[in-house]
Every structure is written in structure tokens, then in C-alpha cells.
Amino acid sequence: MKRIKPAPEPAPRAWQRMLSGRRLDLLDPSPLDVEIEDVAHGLARVARWNGQTRGAHAFSVAQHSLLALELFEGEGPPATPAERMAALLHDAPEYVIGDMISPFKATLAGAYREVEAGLQRAIHLRFGLSATTPPALARRIKASDRRAAFHEATAFAGFTTREATELFGAPGPREKRPDRWLREMPAPEAEAAFLEAFASLAGD
Numbered sequence: 001m002k003r004i005k006p007a008p009e010p011a012p013r014a015w016q017r018m019l020s021g022r023r024l025d026l027l028d029p030s031p032l033d034v035e036i037e038d039v040a041h042g043l044a045r046v047a048r049w050n051g052q053t054r055g056a057h058a059f060s061v062a063q064h065s066l067l068a069l070e071l072f073e074g075e076g077p078p079a080t081p082a083e084r085m086a087a088l089l090h091d092a093p094e095y096v097i098g099d100m101i102s103p104f105k106a107t108l109a110g111a112y113r114e115v116e117a118g119l120q121r122a123i124h125l126r127f128g129l130s131a132t133t134p135p136a137l138a139r140r141i142k143a144s145d146r147r148a149a150f151h152e153a154t155a156f157a158g159f160t161t162r163e164a165t166e167l168f169g170a171p172g173p174r175e176k177r178p179d180r181w182l183r184e185m186p187a188p189e190a191e192a193a194f195l196e197a198f199a200s201l202a203g204d
Contacts, residue, residue: 016096024096029119031126036198039123042095044191050099053156055184061094062190064148066197067181072144074175085201086124086133087141088194093119127202147171155182 047058153159
């Protein structure tokens with residue numbers, strides 16, 4: 001008697017439905033499926049520090065992005081609108097994949113980084129940026145990202161100054177703490193502020 005082969009298992013779903021109606025494929029993301037409203041909405045609802053922060057509202061990735069942008073603008077030579085846009089969008093893939101704390105990212109290694117890089121390329125192309133960030137600009141953005149992490153860690157996440165300095169480095173001696181973003185913000189407020197910053201840069 002002939003044995004009937006079982007039907008093949010369907011491939012796991014690798015796309016995410018967005019509120020805009022777009023269907024974004026995480027493994028092969030298209031710039032055409034990226035909408036800034038989806039990015040802002042998602043980032044405003046993704047918690048930094050795994051939600052282990054003080055206050056009634058999570059400290060969101062949207063807030064972190066705005067904080068990092070302000071620090072980026074305050075250091076180094078004047079930046080172009082495109083460079084500032086890259087700083088604002090440096091964590092944009094997290095609107096789809098969430099914000100994983102660094103120790104967990106290290107355990108996932110290559111697979112996570114590949115998905116993150118693919119999403120970042122699609123986001124950059126969608127908004128007229130280079131697919132990959134030039135190394136010098138990437139280093140400058142990373143420095144702002146780390147200084148933002150220092151301020152968040154000490155203001156909201158329970159880190160001592162010593163711990164934060166060891167992990168992220170200390171801010172410059174003349175750096176003014178950016179209190180504009182270091183406060184509790186409901187998700188809709190963070191979303192609106194992110195969209196406003198994006199519109200300002202896109203219009204420059």
C-alpha cells in the first residue's frame with residue numbers, strides 16, 4: 001500500500017500587520033511598507049529598560065530617540081538634516097521587533113542583528129537616507145545613544161552614577177542634562193513629539 005506523504009508544514013509567519021494597513025515582512029522588508037506614523041506609534045509604546053523604570057508611564061524608545069537626537073545636535077560640528085534624521089531613526093527597527101536589553105541581544109547574536117539591519121536599511125531608504133550609515137556618523141550617533149542611556153539609567157532606571165559611568169561612559173563636563181525629555185510622558189505625547197521632530201527634519 002502506497003504511503004501518503006504528510007502535507008508540508010506551512011512556513012512560519014514572518015510579517016507584521018501595521019495599523020496603517022501595511023504588512024511588513026521582517027525577513028525581507030520593503031521600504032514601501034514603512035510608514036512614519038507606524039514607526040512613531042510603535043516606538044512610543046515600546047518600553048526602554050524592559051519597563052524597569054520609575055513612574056506611571058514607561059520610558060519609551062520614542063522618548064529615547066528624541067533625547068539622543070538632542071544630545072547629537074549639541075555635540076560636534078553642525079549636522080545636516082539627513083544626519084539628524086539618521087540620529088532620530090537610529091532605533092527605528094524597534095517599532096517592529098521591540099527593545100531588547102543588551103545582555104539578551106548578546107545571546108541572540110547574528111540572527112537578531114540580521115533582522116535589525118534589514119529593517120534599518122528599509123527604513124533609511126523609505127525616508128531618503130543612505131541604506132547604511134557612514135562609519136563616522138554611526139560613531140557619533142552611538143556616542144549620543146550612550147550618553148542618552150547614561151541619563152535615562154540614572155534618572156529612571158535605578159542605576160547609580162558609578163554603574164552608569166562604567167557601562168555607558170560619563171557625559172561631558174559641560175553637557176547640560178536634557179530635562180526636556182527626561183520626564184514622564186504618556187505614549188500619545190511621545191508619539192506626537194516624535195512625529196513633530198520627524199516633520200521638522202523632513203521639511204528642512
